[in-house]
Amino acid sequence: MKVDLHNHTYLCKHALGIMEDYVKKAIKEDIDVFGFSDHNPMNYDKKHRMENKYQVDYIDSFQKVKREFDSKIKLLFAYEFDYLDYGMNRDLLKDDVDYLIGSVHFINDFLVDDPKMIKQYAKGKNLFKDKEPTVLWENYFEQIRKMANTGYFNIVGHLDLVKILTLEDSPKKDVRLIAKDALKAIKKSGMAVEINASGLRKSVKDTYPSKLLLEEVYSYDIPITFGSDAHAPEHVGYKKNYCEKLAKKIGFSQCVYFEDKEMVKVKF
Numbered sequence: 001m002k003v004d005l006h007n008h009t010y011l012c013k014h015a016l017g018i019m020e021d022y023v024k025k026a027i028k029e030d031i032d033v034f035g036f037s038d039h040n041p042m043n044y045d046k047k048h049r050m051e052n053k054y055q056v057d058y059i060d061s062f063q064k065v066k067r068e069f070d071s072k073i074k075l076l077f078a079y080e081f082d083y084l085d086y087g088m089n090r091d092l093l094k095d096d097v098d099y100l101i102g103s104v105h106f107i108n109d110f111l112v113d114d115p116k117m118i119k120q121y122a123k124g125k126n127l128f129k130d131k132e133p134t135v136l137w138e139n140y141f142e143q144i145r146k147m148a149n150t151g152y153f154n155i156v157g158h159l160d161l162v163k164i165l166t167l168e169d170s171p172k173k174d175v176r177l178i179a180k181d182a183l184k185a186i187k188k189s190g191m192a193v194e195i196n197a198s199g200l201r202k203s204v205k206d207t208y209p210s211k212l213l214l215e216e217v218y219s220y221d222i223p224i225t226f227g228s229d230a231h232a233p234e235h236v237g238y239k240k241n242y243c244e245k246l247a248k249k250i251g252f253s254q255c256v257y258f259e260d261k262e263m264v265k266v267k268f
Protein backbone atom coordinates (compact mmCIF):
# COMPACT_ATOMS: atom_id res chain seq x y z
CA MET A 1 0.00 0.00 0.00
CA LYS A 2 1.22 3.49 -0.81
CA VAL A 3 0.67 6.15 1.83
CA ASP A 4 1.35 9.89 1.63
CA LEU A 5 0.17 11.94 4.61
CA HIS A 6 1.97 15.28 4.28
CA ASN A 7 0.54 17.62 1.64
CA HIS A 8 -0.27 21.31 1.43
CA THR A 9 -2.49 23.49 -0.79
CA TYR A 10 -2.47 27.07 -2.13
CA LEU A 11 -4.34 28.16 1.01
CA CYS A 12 -1.12 28.35 3.06
CA LYS A 13 0.20 31.11 0.73
CA HIS A 14 3.51 29.41 -0.09
CA ALA A 15 2.16 26.37 -1.94
CA LEU A 16 0.45 26.05 -5.30
CA GLY A 17 -2.59 24.17 -6.47
CA ILE A 18 -6.06 23.17 -5.43
CA MET A 19 -6.97 19.92 -3.68
CA GLU A 20 -8.48 18.39 -6.79
CA ASP A 21 -5.16 18.59 -8.65
CA TYR A 22 -3.27 17.03 -5.74
CA VAL A 23 -5.74 14.16 -5.59
CA LYS A 24 -5.57 13.56 -9.34
CA LYS A 25 -1.77 13.40 -9.14
CA ALA A 26 -1.99 11.02 -6.17
CA ILE A 27 -4.27 8.69 -8.13
CA LYS A 28 -1.84 8.84 -11.06
CA GLU A 29 0.96 7.88 -8.66
CA ASP A 30 -1.05 4.85 -7.43
CA ILE A 31 -1.19 6.23 -3.91
CA ASP A 32 -3.81 4.40 -1.84
CA VAL A 33 -4.01 6.69 1.20
CA PHE A 34 -3.50 10.42 0.77
CA GLY A 35 -3.75 13.06 3.48
CA PHE A 36 -3.99 16.85 3.35
CA SER A 37 -2.07 18.46 6.19
CA ASP A 38 -1.90 22.17 5.51
CA HIS A 39 -0.24 24.50 8.02
CA ASN A 40 -2.53 25.31 10.93
CA PRO A 41 -3.98 28.83 10.89
CA MET A 42 -2.83 31.05 13.77
CA ASN A 43 -1.81 34.62 14.48
CA TYR A 44 1.89 34.02 14.06
CA ASP A 45 4.07 33.67 10.97
CA LYS A 46 0.94 34.49 9.03
CA LYS A 47 2.61 34.53 5.64
CA HIS A 48 3.14 30.77 5.77
CA ARG A 49 -0.39 29.65 6.62
CA MET A 50 -4.03 30.10 5.78
CA GLU A 51 -6.05 32.92 7.29
CA ASN A 52 -8.46 31.81 9.99
CA LYS A 53 -11.34 32.84 7.75
CA TYR A 54 -10.20 30.37 5.04
CA GLN A 55 -10.27 27.36 7.34
CA VAL A 56 -13.85 26.79 6.27
CA ASP A 57 -12.70 26.65 2.63
CA TYR A 58 -10.09 24.07 3.60
CA ILE A 59 -12.78 21.90 5.17
CA ASP A 60 -15.30 22.42 2.34
CA SER A 61 -12.76 21.67 -0.40
CA PHE A 62 -11.77 18.51 1.39
CA GLN A 63 -15.36 17.32 1.66
CA LYS A 64 -15.84 18.03 -2.02
CA VAL A 65 -12.81 16.00 -3.18
CA LYS A 66 -13.70 13.24 -0.76
CA ARG A 67 -17.16 12.92 -2.31
CA GLU A 68 -15.76 13.07 -5.81
CA PHE A 69 -12.85 10.64 -5.49
CA ASP A 70 -14.01 8.37 -2.69
CA SER A 71 -14.15 5.25 -4.84
CA LYS A 72 -10.61 5.77 -6.16
CA ILE A 73 -8.50 6.75 -3.15
CA LYS A 74 -8.72 7.03 0.62
CA LEU A 75 -8.49 10.72 1.53
CA LEU A 76 -7.65 11.96 5.02
CA PHE A 77 -7.96 15.37 6.65
CA ALA A 78 -5.27 16.85 8.89
CA TYR A 79 -3.11 19.82 9.83
CA GLU A 80 0.61 20.26 10.12
CA PHE A 81 0.87 22.01 13.45
CA ASP A 82 3.64 24.32 14.56
CA TYR A 83 4.91 23.42 17.97
CA LEU A 84 5.82 26.66 19.74
CA ASP A 85 7.48 26.15 23.07
CA TYR A 86 6.64 29.56 24.46
CA GLY A 87 2.93 29.49 23.81
CA MET A 88 1.52 27.19 21.23
CA ASN A 89 -1.72 28.04 19.52
CA ARG A 90 -4.11 25.37 20.77
CA ASP A 91 -7.01 26.15 18.45
CA LEU A 92 -7.91 23.18 16.29
CA LEU A 93 -6.13 20.64 18.49
CA LYS A 94 -9.46 19.15 19.36
CA ASP A 95 -10.91 19.61 15.88
CA ASP A 96 -12.40 16.79 13.93
CA VAL A 97 -9.31 15.62 12.03
CA ASP A 98 -7.84 12.28 11.09
CA TYR A 99 -4.41 13.18 12.46
CA LEU A 100 -2.07 16.01 13.40
CA ILE A 101 1.52 16.35 12.27
CA GLY A 102 3.66 18.04 14.92
CA SER A 103 6.50 20.06 13.42
CA VAL A 104 9.20 22.33 14.77
CA HIS A 105 9.79 25.20 12.35
CA PHE A 106 10.79 27.68 15.05
CA ILE A 107 13.12 27.71 18.01
CA ASN A 108 11.73 30.70 19.87
CA ASP A 109 11.48 33.13 16.94
CA PHE A 110 14.32 31.61 14.97
CA LEU A 111 12.99 30.08 11.75
CA VAL A 112 14.59 26.71 11.05
CA ASP A 113 12.85 25.85 7.78
CA ASP A 114 14.44 28.41 5.48
CA PRO A 115 17.87 28.40 3.84
CA LYS A 116 17.81 32.21 4.14
CA MET A 117 18.38 31.72 7.84
CA ILE A 118 21.79 30.14 7.21
CA LYS A 119 23.31 33.60 7.01
CA GLN A 120 21.59 34.69 10.19
CA TYR A 121 22.76 31.55 11.88
CA ALA A 122 26.34 32.01 10.65
CA LYS A 123 26.38 35.50 12.11
CA GLY A 124 25.49 33.98 15.44
CA LYS A 125 22.43 36.17 15.73
CA ASN A 126 19.48 35.54 17.97
CA LEU A 127 19.80 32.46 20.12
CA PHE A 128 22.92 30.87 18.82
CA LYS A 129 25.87 32.90 19.96
CA ASP A 130 27.96 29.77 19.97
CA LYS A 131 28.42 28.89 16.34
CA GLU A 132 29.08 25.22 16.94
CA PRO A 133 26.11 23.49 15.25
CA THR A 134 25.69 21.07 18.17
CA VAL A 135 24.05 23.89 20.15
CA LEU A 136 21.52 24.54 17.42
CA TRP A 137 20.79 20.82 17.00
CA GLU A 138 20.38 20.31 20.74
CA ASN A 139 18.00 23.24 20.93
CA TYR A 140 16.02 21.91 18.01
CA PHE A 141 15.72 18.34 19.34
CA GLU A 142 14.74 19.68 22.73
CA GLN A 143 11.77 21.28 20.99
CA ILE A 144 10.95 17.96 19.29
CA ARG A 145 11.09 16.24 22.68
CA LYS A 146 8.71 18.78 24.21
CA MET A 147 6.40 18.55 21.19
CA ALA A 148 6.19 14.76 21.59
CA ASN A 149 5.56 15.12 25.31
CA THR A 150 2.44 17.23 24.74
CA GLY A 151 0.66 14.10 23.50
CA TYR A 152 -1.32 16.20 21.01
CA PHE A 153 0.21 14.88 17.81
CA ASN A 154 0.24 11.69 15.76
CA ILE A 155 3.19 12.17 13.42
CA VAL A 156 6.55 13.89 13.79
CA GLY A 157 7.10 16.16 10.77
CA HIS A 158 10.55 16.18 9.13
CA LEU A 159 12.41 14.93 12.21
CA ASP A 160 15.85 16.42 11.43
CA LEU A 161 14.78 19.55 9.56
CA VAL A 162 17.49 21.48 11.41
CA LYS A 163 20.15 20.02 9.12
CA ILE A 164 19.06 22.51 6.46
CA LEU A 165 21.07 25.13 8.38
CA THR A 166 24.25 23.15 8.99
CA LEU A 167 25.05 21.55 5.64
CA GLU A 168 28.55 22.91 5.57
CA ASP A 169 29.32 22.47 9.23
CA SER A 170 27.65 19.45 10.82
CA PRO A 171 27.57 18.98 14.61
CA LYS A 172 30.66 17.56 16.30
CA LYS A 173 28.51 15.46 18.60
CA ASP A 174 26.92 12.26 17.24
CA VAL A 175 23.43 13.27 16.06
CA ARG A 176 22.06 9.97 17.41
CA LEU A 177 23.01 11.13 20.88
CA ILE A 178 21.57 14.58 20.26
CA ALA A 179 18.26 13.03 19.16
CA LYS A 180 18.13 10.33 21.87
CA ASP A 181 15.80 11.99 24.39
CA ALA A 182 13.51 13.20 21.62
CA LEU A 183 13.27 9.67 20.21
CA LYS A 184 12.47 8.27 23.66
CA ALA A 185 9.67 10.83 24.03
CA ILE A 186 8.34 9.99 20.55
CA LYS A 187 8.31 6.30 21.43
CA LYS A 188 6.49 6.98 24.70
CA SER A 189 3.91 9.21 22.99
CA GLY A 190 2.93 6.54 20.44
CA MET A 191 3.64 8.87 17.54
CA ALA A 192 4.92 7.82 14.12
CA VAL A 193 7.86 9.41 12.31
CA GLU A 194 7.37 10.34 8.67
CA ILE A 195 9.90 9.77 5.93
CA ASN A 196 9.62 13.17 4.32
CA ALA A 197 10.80 13.48 0.72
CA SER A 198 10.98 17.28 0.55
CA GLY A 199 14.65 17.38 1.52
CA LEU A 200 15.41 15.40 -1.65
CA ARG A 201 14.07 18.35 -3.67
CA LYS A 202 16.08 20.89 -1.69
CA SER A 203 19.71 21.69 -0.98
CA VAL A 204 19.96 19.03 1.75
CA LYS A 205 19.50 16.28 -0.89
CA ASP A 206 18.46 13.85 1.79
CA THR A 207 15.29 12.49 3.34
CA TYR A 208 14.06 13.80 6.68
CA PRO A 209 15.19 11.99 8.72
CA SER A 210 18.55 10.77 7.44
CA LYS A 211 19.26 7.06 7.09
CA LEU A 212 21.29 7.23 10.29
CA LEU A 213 18.38 8.59 12.33
CA LEU A 214 15.91 6.34 10.58
CA GLU A 215 17.95 3.38 11.82
CA GLU A 216 17.52 4.80 15.32
CA VAL A 217 13.76 5.11 14.73
CA TYR A 218 13.78 1.43 13.74
CA SER A 219 15.77 0.38 16.79
CA TYR A 220 13.24 2.14 19.05
CA ASP A 221 10.43 0.31 17.23
CA ILE A 222 8.75 3.60 16.35
CA PRO A 223 6.28 3.28 13.44
CA ILE A 224 6.90 5.15 10.23
CA THR A 225 4.77 6.79 7.58
CA PHE A 226 5.49 8.58 4.30
CA GLY A 227 5.02 12.19 3.24
CA SER A 228 5.96 13.98 0.06
CA ASP A 229 5.43 17.34 1.82
CA ALA A 230 4.03 18.53 -1.49
CA HIS A 231 3.75 22.27 -1.95
CA ALA A 232 2.58 21.79 -5.56
CA PRO A 233 0.61 18.96 -7.22
CA GLU A 234 3.68 17.80 -9.15
CA HIS A 235 5.49 17.12 -5.84
CA VAL A 236 2.98 14.40 -4.93
CA GLY A 237 4.72 11.02 -4.94
CA TYR A 238 8.14 12.60 -5.35
CA LYS A 239 10.84 9.90 -4.94
CA LYS A 240 8.38 7.64 -3.15
CA ASN A 241 10.10 4.50 -4.45
CA TYR A 242 13.43 5.75 -3.15
CA CYS A 243 11.91 6.41 0.30
CA GLU A 244 10.24 3.00 0.43
CA LYS A 245 13.44 1.25 -0.61
CA LEU A 246 15.38 3.10 2.07
CA ALA A 247 12.86 2.04 4.72
CA LYS A 248 12.90 -1.59 3.56
CA LYS A 249 16.67 -1.68 3.57
CA ILE A 250 16.64 -0.64 7.22
CA GLY A 251 14.13 -3.36 8.05
CA PHE A 252 10.70 -1.72 8.00
CA SER A 253 7.94 -3.64 6.25
CA GLN A 254 4.94 -1.76 7.62
CA CYS A 255 3.93 1.87 7.63
CA VAL A 256 0.99 3.56 9.31
CA TYR A 257 -1.75 6.06 8.66
CA PHE A 258 -4.29 7.57 11.03
CA GLU A 259 -8.02 7.68 10.58
CA ASP A 260 -9.98 9.53 13.25
CA LYS A 261 -6.72 9.57 15.25
CA GLU A 262 -6.58 5.77 15.24
CA MET A 263 -3.37 4.23 13.94
CA VAL A 264 -3.77 1.77 11.07
CA LYS A 265 -0.80 -0.43 10.13
CA VAL A 266 -0.34 -1.52 6.53
CA LYS A 267 2.35 -3.25 4.48
CA PHE A 268 4.15 -1.13 1.93
Ligand SMILES: [Zn+2]
Pocket: 008, 012, 014, 039, 231
Ligand atom coordinates in the same frame (compact mmCIF):
# COMPACT_ATOMS: atom_id res chain seq x y z
ZN1 LIG B 1 4.93 24.69 3.96
Ligand SMILES: [Zn+2]
Pocket: 080, 103, 105, 113, 157, 158
Ligand atom coordinates in the same frame (compact mmCIF):
# COMPACT_ATOMS: atom_id res chain seq x y z
ZN1 LIG C 1 6.91 21.55 7.77
